[in-house]
Amino acid sequence: MGKNISDIYNMLQEIAWHFGNHGFDEECCEDLSLVEFMALKKVCDNKCFSIQEIGNALNFTKSGATRIIDRLENKGYAIRERSPVDGRVCCVAVTAEGKLVISKVTEQYTVYLEDMLKGLEPQKIESIKDALKTMIELIQRQESIQSDDE
């Protein structure tokens, strides 16, 4: 049984490698690094996402998060606004250009993945999707347990 599980881990690691930072030959997402792209996606999902929240979501320190948002802002994909509720926190928001770049990159990836998956029966694709969804849920549950500990 342990062997089975460690196989799964190794496969997850391979996949993580491929779809993570090292799977790209050149630039990953237009003029964004993967880190920046992930941050932008998080920002896009939320109304008023603070710097620290970004850091927590992506496992960065707050100064790391500051730097990432700096870069996104310089590229014109995000903006900082002071929160009206609490003058200390920054509400980070996507710009129109930010939204555009996300959809552009997503489109690109979809084509890529579609090509990769073509030839599989739809039913097989569905089962992959199911499996991934289960994994995501497990990850999220586990993350919420971790944050309870703190």
Add this chain to the structure above:
Amino acid sequence: MGKNISDIYNMLQEIAWHFGNHGFDEECCEDLSLVEFMALKKVCDNKCFSIQEIGNALNFTKSGATRIIDRLENKGYAIRERSPVDGRVCCVAVTAEGKLVISKVTEQYTVYLEDMLKGLEPQKIESIKDALKTMIELIQRQESIQSDDE
């Protein structure tokens, strides 16, 4: 359909994030970075793995690969030997300590994943394994296509 595929991509990216470099709170694998660990695993799988092959396998330049092997050698997990067949190439090999650290880390991960997956029916786990295996095969096929292009 496109929506379905882009969902899959987003999930893959989430998973890649979690099991990749940014999913760790602290050190990832004993005293190794993820990159070093991946390289060590590759080395371990092959008898006489050259520096360039490591670079290709992990998407690094040859000088990057040199640096990674430097680190592994300094930590005592790998050794360089000149190939007897071709005096230019380095055969990188794992040391006993290298093997030890791999099995130690693998053990650790297995426990972690086992805990994460407990509660799922064995049948569900099997279907996850299947899905991952399919993904890996697709990745490998696609990589071999890429290397044909060059």
Add this chain to the structure above:
DNA sequence: ACATGATAGTTGACAACATCAACCACTATG
């Protein structure tokens, strides 16, 4: 045999990036 070109690996200079610690600005509490 030897000149020429290709290939494997190394190295110095460099740039990108994330962290730490110190700091500033604002908020909350007594």
Add this chain to the structure above:
DNA sequence: CATAGTGGTTGATGTTGTCAACTATCATGT
């Protein structure tokens, strides 16, 4: 209103990967 706490920024720093130039070895043709 003093004090402590929190969110965010910044300078200094260390790690890490790339580029280009270099050395050493091999392969080829004459």
